[in-house]
Amino acid sequence: MSDISLTHISPMAALSIALSVAIAFVIHWALYWIAVRVVKRARIEPVLLPAIFQPTRWLVVLLALGAGLKSIELGERIEDIWSIGARMIFALLVGWLILRVMRAGKAMLEERADISVEDNLKARRQRTKISILYRICQCIVGFFVIAMMLIAIPGVRTIGVSLMASAGLAALAVGAAAQPALKNLIAGIQMAFSEPIRLDDVVIIEGEWGRIEEIKLTYVIVRIWDDRRMVVPVSYFLEKPFQNWTTKTSDLLGTVFLYVDPTADIERIRACFVEAVKANSRWDGRVAILQVTDHRADALELRGLLSARNAGIAFDLRCEVREAMLTFLRTDMPEALVRGRQRVEAGEGLVALEAATRRYGAAE
DSSP: OOOOOOOOOOHHHHHHHHHHHOOOOOOHHHHHHHHHHHHHHHHHOOOHHHHHHHHHHHHHHHHHHHHOOOOOOOOHHHHHHHHHHHHHHHHHHHHHHHHHHHHHHHHHHHHSSSSSSOOOOOHHHHHHHHHHHHHHHHHHHHHHHHHHOOOOOTHHHHHHHGGGGGGGHHHHHHHHHHHHHHHHHHHHHHHHHOOOTTOOOOEEEEEEEEEEEEEEESEEEETTTTTTTTEEEEHHHHOOOEEEEHHHHHHHHEEEEEEEETSOOOOHHHHHHHHHHHHHHTTOOOOOOEEOOOOOSSOOOEEEEEESSHHHHHHHHHHHHHHHHHHHHHTOGGGSOOOOOOOOTHHHHHHHHHHHHHHHHHOO
């Protein structure tokens, strides 16, 4: 009998294999049912169990199938193919199981880090680390799964050993070709711990105001204020300067600049400014002051400082207070608006009138 085909399989042997697989399904389902009941009684959210249900079921089936096939006499070639295939499938299922466990762990950790609250600095730091480290672990697990699947094939393993002599040159060539990708990959790992940016941070980058929407392994997506998306390499945040308005806390100071006539009543304007800020529901109650920051020949520069809980609220607060102050100056203090002045010395007016009269007569 050829060693490529199966030998005679008795009905009892086939029944034994089918029974082993069926028992594996039943045992897996029973253990899963018990685990779900235990978790529910402990009042724990069953996040991990649904994630590992499929990978563990097929792992149990693979082990049961391997145990059942031991009672059957296979040809030498078929046994080799089964041995290689079983090891490759086992590596693939283990990798699948690890990835599902990682995803469930990521979901549980992100659920604890709620970034919808006002003071979400700690939660954003946690989510940023989780997101970056999760993608790094995905790459590592994928690499090892592929490596274990290739190692299971004797021919590939032999070829790999024979290519060790040229591995150094190949590594140099690949490293040179993938330098930008490796640069951003290493920068992503560094950024997970140095934290120059975090999810939902407010930044000004390349002159654009926006929020950090996503942090990938090699690039960052910044959501611009008008809903555009800017894609920035991770290495940018480690090599070039940028503004991060929420590095330490989400609280922020905003500014409102006003330009008034040098003769304006500053105390009255200051009182109106403070009143407008305090009357606004967006103000967080910390800072509301108005100061003269510059004096020019034709105007005074007034800078108002106000505070809010985060950058978005601070922007709206600045706009609303600025509008209220302009309305106040236009309606209640029109004399405070900037005016152009020109001084005319004695006799200059008469000379100008005579010149205009001569020009008018010449035109006629």
